[in-house]
Amino acid sequence: MSSGGMDMKRDLLLVLPQIVLLLTAVGALVAEMMRRRRLSLGWALVGLGAAGAAALRQLGADTTAFSGTFRVDALSHWSVLILAPAAGLCCLLARQELRGTPREGTVYSLLCFGTLGAALLAGTGDLMFLVLGLLINSLSGFALAAYSKTKAGTEGALKYFIYGTVTTAILIFGLTYWVGITGNTLLTSLSRPDLPPLALAFGFVALLTGLGYAASIFPFHFWTPDTFEGAPVSVAAYLSVVPKIGVFFALAQVGRSLPANGPVAWPLVLAGLAVASMTFGNLLALLQQNMVRLLAYSTIAQAGYFLLGVVGLPAGAGARRALIVFAAAYAAMNLGAFAVVLSTGKTLADFRGFGTRRVFAAVALSAFLFSLVGIPPLAGFAGKLLLFEATMAAGYTWLAVAAVLNSVLSLAVYLRVVAVMYFGGTGETPQTGPVSWAGQAVVVTCFLITVLLMFVL
Amino acid sequence: MNTFPLLSLTVFLPLLGAALLLLLRPRGRRTAFAIGIGPAALTLLAAGLVWARGVPGGFTQLEELPWIPAIGAAYRLGVDGVSLPLVLLTAVLFLATLIYSANTSEQPASFVALMLLLETACLGAFLALDLLLFYVFFEVTLVGMYFIIAGWGHDNPKQAALTFFIYTLVGSLFLLLAILALYLGAAPHTFDMRALLAHPPLGGTAAVLTFGALALAFAIKTPLFPFHTWLPTAHTAAPAAGSAILAGVLLKLGGYGFIRFGLQMTPDAFRQLAPYVLGLAVFSAIYGAFAALGQTDIKRMVAYTSVNHMGYVVFGVAAAALRPAGGPFGLDGAVLQMVSHGIVTGGLFLLIGALQDRTHTRDMGQLGGLAPAYPVLSGLFILASFASLGLPALAHFPAEFQIFLGGYQVAPVATALLLVGLIITTALYLRAIQRVFLGEQPAVLSPLGDLGARELWAIGPLMALIVLIGLYPEFLLGLIHATQRLLMAGHE
Numbered sequence: 001m002s003s004g005g006m007d008m009k010r011d012l013l014l015v016l017p018q019i020v021l022l023l024t025a026v027g028a029l030v031a032e033m034m035r036r037r038r039l040s041l042g043w044a045l046v047g048l049g050a051a052g053a054a055a056l057r058q059l060g061a062d063t064t065a066f067s068g069t070f071r072v073d074a075l076s077h078w079s080v081l082i083l084a085p086a087a088g089l090c091c092l093l094a095r096q097e098l099r100g101t102p103r104e105g106t107v108y109s110l111l112c113f114g115t116l117g118a119a120l121l122a123g124t125g126d127l128m129f130l131v132l133g134l135l136i137n138s139l140s141g142f143a144l145a146a147y148s149k150t151k152a153g154t155e156g157a158l159k160y161f162i163y164g165t166v167t168t169a170i171l172i173f174g175l176t177y178w179v180g181i182t183g184n185t186l187l188t189s190l191s192r193p194d195l196p197p198l199a200l201a202f203g204f205v206a207l208l209t210g211l212g213y214a215a216s217i218f219p220f221h222f223w224t225p226d227t228f229e230g231a232p233v234s235v236a237a238y239l240s241v242v243p244k245i246g247v248f249f250a251l252a253q254v255g256r257s258l259p260a261n262g263p264v265a266w267p268l269v270l271a272g273l274a275v276a277s278m279t280f281g282n283l284l285a286l287l288q289q290n291m292v293r294l295l296a297y298s299t300i301a302q303a304g305y306f307l308l309g310v311v312g313l314p315a316g317a318g319a320r321r322a323l324i325v326f327a328a329a330y331a332a333m334n335l336g337a338f339a340v341v342l343s344t345g346k347t348l349a350d351f352r353g354f355g356t357r358r359v360f361a362a363v364a365l366s367a368f369l370f371s372l373v374g375i376p377p378l379a380g381f382a383g384k385l386l387l388f389e390a391t392m393a394a395g396y397t398w399l400a401v402a403a404v405l406n407s408v409l410s411l412a413v414y415l416r417v418v419a420v421m422y423f424g425g426t427g428e429t430p431q432t433g434p435v436s437w438a439g440q441a442v443v444v445t446c447f448l449i450t451v452l453l454m455f456v457l
Numbered sequence: 458m459n460t461f462p463l464l465s466l467t468v469f470l471p472l473l474g475a476a477l478l479l480l481l482r483p484r485g486r487r488t489a490f491a492i493g494i495g496p497a498a499l500t501l502l503a504a505g506l507v508w509a510r511g512v513p514g515g516f517t518q519l520e521e522l523p524w525i526p527a528i529g530a531a532y533r534l535g536v537d538g539v540s541l542p543l544v545l546l547t548a549v550l551f552l553a554t555l556i557y558s559a560n561t562s563e564q565p566a567s568f569v570a571l572m573l574l575l576e577t578a579c580l581g582a583f584l585a586l587d588l589l590l591f592y593v594f595f596e597v598t599l600v601g602m603y604f605i606i607a608g609w610g611h612d613n614p615k616q617a618a619l620t621f622f623i624y625t626l627v628g629s630l631f632l633l634l635a636i637l638a639l640y641l642g643a644a645p646h647t648f649d650m651r652a653l654l655a656h657p658p659l660g661g662t663a664a665v666l667t668f669g670a671l672a673l674a675f676a677i678k679t680p681l682f683p684f685h686t687w688l689p690t691a692h693t694a695a696p697a698a699g700s701a702i703l704a705g706v707l708l709k710l711g712g713y714g715f716i717r718f719g720l721q722m723t724p725d726a727f728r729q730l731a732p733y734v735l736g737l738a739v740f741s742a743i744y745g746a747f748a749a750l751g752q753t754d755i756k757r758m759v760a761y762t763s764v765n766h767m768g769y770v771v772f773g774v775a776a777a778a779l780r781p782a783g784g785p786f787g788l789d790g791a792v793l794q795m796v797s798h799g800i801v802t803g804g805l806f807l808l809i810g811a812l813q814d815r816t817h818t819r820d821m822g823q824l825g826g827l828a829p830a831y832p833v834l835s836g837l838f839i840l841a842s843f844a845s846l847g848l849p850a851l852a853h854f855p856a857e858f859q860i861f862l863g864g865y866q867v868a869p870v871a872t873a874l875l876l877v878g879l880i881i882t883t884a885l886y887l888r889a890i891q892r893v894f895l896g897e898q899p900a901v902l903s904p905l906g907d908l909g910a911r912e913l914w915a916i917g918p919l920m921a922l923i924v925l926i927g928l929y930p931e932f933l934l935g936l937i938h939a940t941q942r943l944l945m946a947g948h949e
Contacts, residue, residue: 375596375633376589385528385637390639400641404634411630423619457527 011065014072017058017080018119020051025112030146032105040105044091044112048084050117068186069126074125075249078324083122085117086241086331089442093234093339095165096439098147107147111238118246124253127175127185133250134171137243138164138214144238145231156230159223167213167220174206187257197263205263207254208273215247217307218277221300228296233346236292237338240299245327248306252323254311260314267311274311278406285413288346291341295334295412299371301327301410302330305387308403312390319390326383329453330331333371333380336446341364343439351417362421364447369414371450374407379453387435462520463510464534467503467544468580471551471573478570486565490555493569497555497576498944503549504580512541512618514939516586516651524587529640529647533586538940539716539792540583542933543709546799547583549922550705551576556732556913558698558808568609573699575601579706583713588648589737595632598707599625602699610694624687628677631673632714635670638663639722654721661940668726671718672734679711679767681755682741692760697810700756704763705803709795712770716788720778721944724806729781730866739871742768746881754819755812755889759805762845762885765878766798766853772875773860776867787863788944790939794856799851801844804919808838812893813911815903821889826898831907835894837920842886844923855930 010017025045031040055077062073070076094107117137124130141162146157177199190200208371212220228236251270260267281301288294309326312319340361344350355362371378374385384407388400474496510518516535536544551572561568580600581594593762599622607618613621627890643658659667677684692700719727745764752758773791811834813819816827817928828835844851857879864872908916926933 377593382525382528385640388637388641389646404637408630408634411626415626419619423615453523457525 006310014058014061014063014065015070015085015123017051017055017077018116018123020047020054021080021084021112021119023199024048024051025109025116028105029109029110032103037065037099037104037107040108041091041095044108045088047112048088048091048115051080052084055084064125068188069129070120071125071253073123074320074324075252076119078327079122079245079249080119082324082328082331083115083118083245086245086335087238088113088292089335089339089445090234090242091239092230092438092442093237093335093342096436097232097234097342099436101147103147107144107235110140110144111242114238115242121237121246122249122253122427123154124250125187127178127187129435130250131168131172131175131255133246134168134210134214137246138168140241141243144235145227147235148232150230152226152230152233155231156223156227160227162357163213164456167210170206171210174203174209177206178203184300187254190254190257191259193259193262195263200262201264204258204266204269208269211247211251212273215251215303216279216296216300217303218300221277221281224300225293225296227240229290229346230291233292233338233342236296237335237342240295240334241331241339244299244303244306245331246370248303248323248327249312252320255313257309267314267394267396270307271311271396273400274304274307275397275406276304277301277307278403282406282409282413285410286416290346291348291351291417292346294348294417295337295341298410298413299334301336301406301413302372304406305384305403306330308387308391308399310408311396311399312387312394314324315394317391318386318393322383322386322390325386325453325457326380329371329379329383331452332367332446332449333378333452336364336368336443336450337372339439339442340368341447343443348417348420349424351420352418352424355422356426361443364443365421366418367447367450373411377451377454380451382454382457449450460579463503464518464520464536464584467500467507467548468534468577469586470500470503471576471580472755475570475573475577478566478573478607483566486562487539489565489569490559493573494552494555495561496573497548497552499554500576501545504544504548507536508541508545508936511937512536512538512936514538514806514943517703522612524590529649530589531587531649532590533538533649533651535586535651536584538936538938539713539944542792542796542937543583543706543713543750543799546581546796547576547579547706549813549918550701550803551579552797553803553915553919554698554701555938556809557701557810557912558696559911561610561696561698570607571604571608572602572702575605575702579710582710583697586650588639588650589651590648590654592629592633592636595710596629598710599629602703602707605699605702606691606695609696609699611696612694614694617690620687621691621806624677628684630674631670632674635667635674635718638667638670644665646872650717651720654717656817657722657724659723660725664726665729668719668723668730671714671723672730675711675714676771677711678714679708679771680764681737681768681771682764683771685741685745685764688764689757692806693754693757697807697813700806700810701803704760704806705799708763708767708887709799712767712774712791712795715771715774716791720788721772722779727775727778731775733870734775735772735779735871738768738772739874740768741761741765742772742875742878743881743925746878746885750881750885753821755821755824755893756806756809756819757846758885758889759802759809762882763798763802765882766794766802766845769857769860769875770794770798772871773863774908776860776864779867786859788941789934789937790856790859790863791863792941793930793933794860795925796933797844797852797856797935800922800926801841802843802898803925804916805838805845807912807916807919808834808841811908811916812838815905817903823891824893824899825896826894828894829898833907833913837916839890839894841923842890846883846886846925849927850924851898851927854927855934 028040028044117133120133142161181199216224285297309323329416371380374380391400520534522532578597585591603622691767749758770791773787776787847853
């Protein structure tokens with residue numbers, strides 16, 4: 001009995017970062033109920049910082065909690081270390097965009113709830129945690145996407161909701177097959193050699209459907225551009241970063257347990273989806289005139305790069321490291337780009353003459369976009385380079401080549417924006433609110449990370 | 458003493474000057490240029506000291522600091538007989554152009570700071586021994602040049618700068634692809650250029666594709682036909698100093714790349730594809746000469762002769778790639794040709810700038826009879842033209858002679874074709890001299906007299922170097938040759 005108590009205490013300490021995230025979300029909600037918006041924001045920021053600190057203290061541990069159902073490893077630690085600051089930056093963006101709106105505090109709370117969901121996904125060692133994390137994450141996402149109550153916002157949120165519930169239902173249905181063949185919900189039991197291949201494959205396809213939607217992997221991406229466009233920009237920024245990182249880390253957790261050369265050739269499937277996602281996202285991004293839609297298609301393309309890291313997993317720890325570095329780089333460059341869009345305007349035309357009108361913001365946006373291409377010495381280059389290495393180590397040289405070629409294609413996507421900023425003539429200043437300290441802080445932080453990440457690797 | 462990081466000092470002295478300018482923000486033109494010319498002169502001194510320390514053949518004076526150990530990238534600098542002549546050229550030309558442009562009145566502090574940034578980037582690219590470091594410096598040269606053309610150019614500078622930017626950015630993307638391939642092909646993965654030079658990592662199709670990407674990247678930079686179209690536009694729009702640096706130093710990054718990357722890192726693929734490169738170089742040289750012949754704008758004419766001269770450079774390198782055992786003449790000539798072209802064409806562009814200041818036109822149809830009015834300017838222009846057309850005892854002759862000698866052993870027909878280019882160049886320069894400087898003196902002359910002290914201080918040393926290289930090329934060739942012998946020995 002006493003040893004059970006000891007175990008409980010140990011387990012709770014191990015998931016301390018996730019507990020702090022939960023308390024942060026709840027506290028922010030309570031502050032909103034008291035109509036104390038600034039307290040809500042402050043609580044969220046402090047709480048997210050505390051969660052990060054708790055994860056930092058545990059860095060290096062590699063164990064499990066709650067009888068192997070939750071993994072306390074590099075992925076779960078780094079998910080908190082990346083997602084908590086990212087969510088904090090999203091809160092600041094929301095402060096700039098939604099300040100004074102009726103339910104401002106709920107946004108901070110929901111952002112923290114969603115982050116908790118993503119962090120649970122990242123450490124999942126069990127199908128139940130996977131479903132739980134996905135649900136917490138997507139339920140808060142639905143509410144956030146519908147926040148603005150405009151026609152476009154409602155339409156986008158509805159698409160997100162319907163699509164999300166259907167794919168999640170498929171996921172849960174498929175996972176019951178896995179439970180059926182293994183007899184329990186642990187991911188580790190998937191590595192048994194005697195499992196019936198058809199049921200295993202069915203479960204995997206269902207899993208991909210559910211997770212693929214949350215991470216906007218082609219062909220589960222349909223909701224992405226409409227939802228991003230309709231939602232507040234700060235929410236779109238959040239949706240492009242936090243759920244995605246959680247899901248890819250969860251996929252990596254599954255990939256650790258599912259035999260790569262077993263009956264389901266999952267790396268091959270993911271490699272195919274990666275190429276499709278990258279190519280599709282980049283090609284459609286080329287056609288966009290709206291910056292938010294452009295960034296939405298860009299996140300579909302970047303999802304393909306994330307998949308490279310999962311494909312590389314069977315070859316060793318390099319892939320996990322690549323995933324983590326790319327996730328950090330991606331969070332910084334993508335949030336930064338959204339932050340600049342928020343303070344400038346949603347259409348490409350709003351960026352005319354931006355290069356001379358707001359010199360620093362234009363330089364920063366150029367850095368974010370070139371980093372998304374993967375130009376050295378920016379953060380995105382480090383991430384992509386490690387991803388290419390990991391993929392090749394796993395024997396998928398063709399995938400690395402396809403990814404490199406897609407980077408070439410993506411240069412055209414992002415260069416279009418840079419060209420408008422510097423060579424598009426002088427546009428009239430679009431009607432947006434004043435640039436607040438919060439938005440400015442986000443741009444500066446993301447810029448510093450994008451430029452300096454390579455130097456701290 | 459030998460542990461003193463002289464190379465880093467050489468690279469970053471100009472940047473220090475630029476930082477000083479941004480910090481002090483001097484209003485006056487004189488102060489700005491004084492702050493700029495000081496570091497540029499010190500840089501030349503430092504480059505001279507690097508030479509004095511001795512460059513026996515292989516890479517020496519190495520400097521290495523950890524940078525990103527996780528991916529095998531480090532801050533690595535080193536110098537050999539290929540890079541040192543180009544470093545000296547860079548230091549000389551930047552000093553000369555800064556002196557020359559000391560009358561720039563429009564935002565002088567920003568101009569000087571940009572020039573110094575550009576100098577650091579060029580020196581860094583020549584001295585970097587790490588692929589990633591090289592790439593970063595390479596990109597910065599592009600950005601620096603873009604702003605110089607866009608900010609201080611004439612006619613339609615924004616458009617020309619954009620063309621330049623897009624072209625070379627696409628080129629550098631292919632360079633990045635090649636760098637990735639080299640990195641991923643090496644075992645263990647590394648960006649260390651010395652390791653990649655010692656053991657070229659790629660073979661077969663991968664090597665051929667990588668060389669293709671490299672050749673494309675550097676063919677745009679050099680430039681070779683048909684990737685040269687950005688060059689005349691950029692030159693027409695750029696200020697005189699910008700043109701001098703663009704032709705004198707930046708194009709050399711292309712030639713340097715062909716040697717350092719193409720020849721040294723993918724030698725077998727280069728050998729395999731050398732006939733094509735050779736053909737393209739010959740065509741480019743002849744095309745450049747004919748295109749120059751067709752120009753009425755004297756600056757565009759000189760710009761097109763760059764296509765011609767750089768064609769010789771690539772020809773020399775390709776000849777060396779084709780048959781390494783055939784002797785290092787082609788490569789020796791190619792490196793010397795780069796130095797000669799830098800000095801001669803840099804000087805020519807500055808002289809054209811001086812001419813334009815006086816006549817306000819570059820159209821040869823409207824110019825004429827300037828020799829009596831500006832004897833010094835005319836004399837120096839004629840000297841530089843003679844050098845450019847390859848007159849013996851002037852800078853291009855020893856270089857081109859060696860290139861032809863190297864080429865003749867490998868591809869006699871192609872070499873014979875190249876001589877056509879030589880004849881055309883001679884014709885076009887003689888015609889330009891006749892049109893601009895001889896004939897009837899114009900009725901109205903600008904109040905500006907012959908070359909002033911500022912212009913003479915800038916251009917005079919370049920002219921002296923033209924004669925020095927022409928008469929005694931050995932002072933550079935000895936240096937170059939030591940490295941080439943080592944380089945070719947490695948590939949037999």
